[in-house]
Amino acid sequence: MTNIQTARSIIKNHFLQEIVSIERFPTGLCHFVYDVKFSDGQVVVLRISGSDDELKGGIFWNNELRKLDIPVPEILFYDTGSEIKYSIHNKDSVDIDQERVEYLKECFNSSHDKTQHLTPQY
Numbered sequence: 001m002t003n004i005q006t007a008r009s010i011i012k013n014h015f016l017q018e019i020v021s022i023e024r025f026p027t028g029l030c031h032f033v034y035d036v037k038f039s040d041g042q043v044v045v046l047r048i049s050g051s052d053d054e055l056k057g058g059i060f061w062n063n064e065l066r067k068l069d070i071p072v073p074e075i076l077f078y079d080t081g082s083e084i085k086y087s088i089h090n091k092d093s094v095d096i097d098q099e100r101v102e103y104l105k106e107c108f109n110s111s112h113d114k115t116q117h118l119t120p121q122y
Contacts, residue, residue, distance in 0.1 A: 003048070004024070007022050007036070008022060010046060017038035017040050017042060020037045020038060022034050022046075031054070032047070033045060033048075042091075043091035044090060045090075046086060049087075051085070055085045056080055073090055074090040076090055
């Protein structure tokens with residue numbers, strides 16, 4: 001099965017909408033990352049990971065950053081127990097404009113001390 005076929009199979013397990021396109025992002029150091037568009041206009045991001053720890057770490061930090069009111073993409077679904085580990089994120093909250101970049105810088109600076117003690121517990 002190709003990576004696109006794998007991505008399509010994962011998405012079909014979670015969504016009823018017709019898939020219009022699946023495009024791989026050219027970036028991604030630890031994951032294969034795909035932009036998935038549906039016929040109703042919804043867009044999600046699929047991250048397929050080769051490492052259980054990398055995926056679990058991303059899920060952990062997503063939750064911790066949300067607790068600090070730092071805007072991060074909502075995780076809609078994830079699977080860390082199967083052979084293919086993945087997470088599916090809401091694309092709407094991924095788009096970052098300059099105003100959000102400045103807000104993130106402020107959040108990071110004000111919350112840096114709050115997060116230094118955190119260690120992922122899987």
